[in-house]
Amino acid sequence: MKHDVQRLETGAAPSPGSRACLLGLALVMGLSACETSLNNMRMASFGKDTIPSPVVEPRAVALALRVAEDQRGLTEASLREANRMLSSQGRLQSQTLSITPFNERGEALAKRLAxxxxxxxxxxxxxKPRPADAARLKEAKDNTWDLELQSEALVVSLPDCRVARPDELMLRPYDGMGRLGCATRANLAAMVSDPRDLMRPRTLDGGNGAAAVSAVTRYQEGDIRDLVDIDFKD
Known part of the structure; x- marks a missing residue:
């Protein structure tokens, strides 16, 4: 190959091996340039907007709850809504929770709920104690609310990764899909255990062997824990 290069520099005709190498190099460069042009043309059709990314921000939500008739717990609807709200706020242990009763029924259940x-x-x-705001107490009485559950947490807001042009997806899937990468970013953001990991780097901690053994033991014994499942069993 060294001899071939010297012959090229002196103006002599290249050998068959040199021709093959040059042809392969030109083919690769041509394909790369073609792929870049096609991709640029495709992306230009969707404007200059950047690929949407997950957003980490603090969020506070509150939910008014009702006590069941037997006063041993919450109504089925309230329990269902409470579990849904807490699940939307991320990991339960990362949330700051507070409970505000509105009446005697709420006060009796607040500690059990906690x-x-x-x-x-x-x-x-x-x-918390009953609010001193008379208007708020009246609103709770009019709506038969007994207590309120508040949650504050850092929450990941996932981008909307729907298909850009559904009508064209089957005919021209490459153009109809829209910007690539949105779903990948959303899936990765949904899997993080701590939303702050999307905001700043941190060193890896040592593995918690006790937690790993406990999880495997519960799996083998059939004692699987739900992610969020509030109940009032002793």
Whole structure:
């Protein structure tokens, strides 16, 4: 190959091996240039907007709850909505929870609700006294609310990764799909255990062997824990 290069520099005709190498190099360069042009043309059709990325931001939500008729727990609807709200706020142990009763029924259940949340993995919720705002108490009475559950947490807002042009997807899937990469970013963001990991880097901690053994033991014994499942069983 060294001899071939010297012959090229002196103006002599290249050998068959040199021709093959040059042809292969030209083919690769041509394909790369073609791929870049096609991709640029495709992306230009969707404007200059950047690929949407997940956003990490603090979010506070509140939910008014009703006590069941037997006063041993929440109504089925309230329990279902409470579990849905807490699940939308990320990991339960990362949330700051508080409970505000509106009447005597709410006060009687507030501590039991706090204990049920702790058993589910939450940090100890703060049980607040009845609000002094008469208008708020009247609103709760008019709507038959007994207590309110508040949650504050850092939450990942996932981007909307729907198909850009559904009508063209079957005919021209490359153009109809839209910008590539959105779904990948959304999936990765949905899998992080701590939303702050999307905001700043951190060193890897040592593995918690006790937690790993405990999880495997529960799996083998059939004692699977739900991610969020509030109940009032002792």
């Amino acid at each position: 204990q049920a949340l702790v058993r589910s993995g939450a940090r100890s919720p703060v049980v």
